[in-house]
Amino acid sequence: MAARSAGAAVKRLARLYPRRWRDRYGAEIDAFLERRKVTPGAVLDLLRGIIDAHLHPALASELVFVPEIGFRPSGTRTLLETARTHHDDATVTIRSVAAGPDQTELVIEWESHAEANIVCAPAAPALPAAPKGFLVASATPGGADEVVFAKLHVPKGEAMDAISFGPRAFMTRHGWSTHTIAFPPLPQSADRAELHLGVDGKAWRVPVALMRTHVVATHISVESRRSGMIVRATAVGRSGDEVMVGLELQGEDPRTLIGAIGTEPPPLIPPMVKPPRNWEPTADGIVLTDDRRNRARERRRLRHADAPPAALSGPQLPRRLTCVFGPVRHDATSASVSIPWIEISEVHGSVDVDLTAAPVIAELSGRRFEIVRTEQSAFGPERRKVVLRSLDADAARRFVRPLSVRSKVPTAGGYSYSWGKERDGSSWMETAVGDPPVVTFNGAALEVRGPWELRIPLD
Amino acid sequence: MRLSDEGQLILTSLVSGPKHGYAIAQDVESFSGRRLGPGTLYGAIARLEASGHIEALPGDARRRPYRITGRGRTVLGAAVAKSQRMATVARRRLAVR
Numbered sequence: 001m002a003a004r005s006a007g008a009a010v011k012r013l014a015r016l017y018p019r020r021w022r023d024r025y026g027a028e029i030d031a032f033l034e035r036r037k038v039t040p041g042a043v044l045d046l047l048r049g050i051i052d053a054h055l056h057p058a059l060a061s062e063l064v065f066v067p068e069i070g071f072r073p074s075g076t077r078t079l080l081e082t083a084r085t086h087h088d089d090a091t092v093t094i095r096s097v098a099a100g101p102d103q104t105e106l107v108i109e110w111e112s113h114a115e116a117n118i119v120c121a122p123a124a125p126a127l128p129a130a131p132k133g134f135l136v137a138s139a140t141p142g143g144a145d146e147v148v149f150a151k152l153h154v155p156k157g158e159a160m161d162a163i164s165f166g167p168r169a170f171m172t173r174h175g176w177s178t179h180t181i182a183f184p185p186l187p188q189s190a191d192r193a194e195l196h197l198g199v200d201g202k203a204w205r206v207p208v209a210l211m212r213t214h215v216v217a218t219h220i221s222v223e224s225r226r227s228g229m230i231v232r233a234t235a236v237g238r239s240g241d242e243v244m245v246g247l248e249l250q251g252e253d254p255r256t257l258i259g260a261i262g263t264e265p266p267p268l269i270p271p272m273v274k275p276p277r278n279w280e281p282t283a284d285g286i287v288l289t290d291d292r293r294n295r296a297r298e299r300r301r302l303r304h305a306d307a308p309p310a311a312l313s314g315p316q317l318p319r320r321l322t323c324v325f326g327p328v329r330h331d332a333t334s335a336s337v338s339i340p341w342i343e344i345s346e347v348h349g350s351v352d353v354d355l356t357a358a359p360v361i362a363e364l365s366g367r368r369f370e371i372v373r374t375e376q377s378a379f380g381p382e383r384r385k386v387v388l389r390s391l392d393a394d395a396a397r398r399f400v401r402p403l404s405v406r407s408k409v410p411t412a413g414g415y416s417y418s419w420g421k422e423r424d425g426s427s428w429m430e431t432a433v434g435d436p437p438v439v440t441f442n443g444a445a446l447e448v449r450g451p452w453e454l455r456i457p458l459d
Numbered sequence: 460m461r462l463s464d465e466g467q468l469i470l471t472s473l474v475s476g477p478k479h480g481y482a483i484a485q486d487v488e489s490f491s492g493r494r495l496g497p498g499t500l501y502g503a504i505a506r507l508e509a510s511g512h513i514e515a516l517p518g519d520a521r522r523r524p525y526r527i528t529g530r531g532r533t534v535l536g537a538a539v540a541k542s543q544r545m546a547t548v549a550r551r552r553l554a555v556r
Contacts, residue, residue: 025501028480031521032497049498059505073511101511101530221520248517318517
């Protein structure tokens with residue numbers, strides 16, 4: 001009894017840490033105190049820590065936000081201005097850079113102006129290939145795979161090979177795509193570098209100038225648990241009329257595979273393309289409401305490229321993303337972030353459907369759904385948009401749609417995970433369709449309803 | 460930034476793999492005999508995070524794991540090399556006497 005009251009007293013003492021310290025480390029310090037015996041030495045140590053924290057309050061909060069990349073450690077350098085080069089029928093643009101203590105990340109945009117596109121298709125993964133390049137699939141059906149070489153040159157230093165090469169978005173018929181390329185960390189003194197890209201015997205060089213990132217952000221620690229899911233807000237930053245919030249999501253069962261999270265804002269598309277009608281945001285997205293009940297929509301979403309799990313059936317890393325909301329009043333001091341639903345994925349099960357039979361009811365792993373109709377896809381003449389309606393009555397984890405679809409004709413294309421929601425609540429998927437127009441639906445996307453509400457400080 | 464003694468101990472612990480705060484303290488005590496209290500531990504963790512020598516990984520807010528970054532490994536390596544040079548000089552001089 002005495003030990004329990006001493007522990008409770010020491011935990012109350014920990015409330016003397018500054019608010020930002022408590023937001024960032026409070027839960028960890030509490031958990032630590034619960035496991036340690038309370039001694040006079042431990043109490044003195046905690047008091048010293050509290051005084052130190054009050055003398056150095058910024059230590060618990062320093063982060064920065066890099067546009068198009070996300071939250072990074074304080075001291076991360078970023079692009080001074082957009083850098084671009086154009087020749088050999090292609091324009092390469094560096095849109096963002098995060099030069100941090102662990103790696104240097106570049107977001108590049110690739111526009112091909114030639115008739116034969118040399119755009120990298122993100123549906124096929126980028127694999128390391130000898131020597132020090134990345135193997136990517138051609139965007140042209142039947143085209144040969146290509147190797148992309150990427151190096152980062154530092155003045156008076158060695159050229160660095162890329163660590164990873166990841167696709168972000170693409171539009172094949174417009175010859176456009178964006179990618180993230182990661183390199184080892186730059187020397188701390190380097191304020192310039194030059195990216196060298198090589199594909200198909202051609203090369204592009206783009207010089208970049210760096211500066212210290214000026215968008216300061218803060219670590220926070222706010223959690224909401226509901227319906228077997230855990231959602232945390234881990235960072236917040238402000239720039240102009242926008243608020244950026246870092247989120248982590250995981251299932252209480254660590255094997256839970258997380259898919260979509262609320263209806264997303266419009267995806268990245270090239271500036272010359274008008275968004276199709278079905279990309280307009282619906283009301284079912286992640287929303288930020290300030291302390292005067294003004295609502296701000298999610299404008300952009302950044303995904304974190306964490307290492308993939310060892311197996312889809314084992315424990316999964318929490319999903320991380322950064323949401324950018326706006327407009328938000330500059331004098332708002334707190335806000336609430338609301339996540340309406342989270343999709344979880346089951347990868348097993350499949351069913352074949354002849355699209356000419358639509359409307360038709362299909363069953364996948366005991367779950368029934370209706371293929372309502374098919375129509376021409378906005379993504380190309382060889383592709384079809386398939387509109388589906390779930391017939392599943394399970395309220396807790398509602399079957400929304402299959403996870404992926406592909407044509408039974410192998411040359412028509414690979415698995416397609418593209419999907420969206422129609423205004424009447426039905427879902428659509430789209431895929432290349434061969435002859436005969438038979439497709440295979442795989443896996444299941446299940447919707448877990450929230451909302452998960454997170455109260456965050458904005459000052 | 461000069462690495463403190465506590466910072467060096469924490470980085471050494473994380474070289475063997477990501478750990479949360481209590482696991483770091485237990486590991487440090489096992490290999491160095493030094494017992495880190497929560498005030499000292501989290502003060503050092505905050506400094507190491509701010510300077511980019513460690514990074515918090517996603518996870519439970521009460522048991523958040525940390526990992527050493529590339530920069531952290533470089534700084535720890537330099538600190539260890541300096542300590543080794545000092546130890547070599549001290550050993551040589553003690554042997555002469």
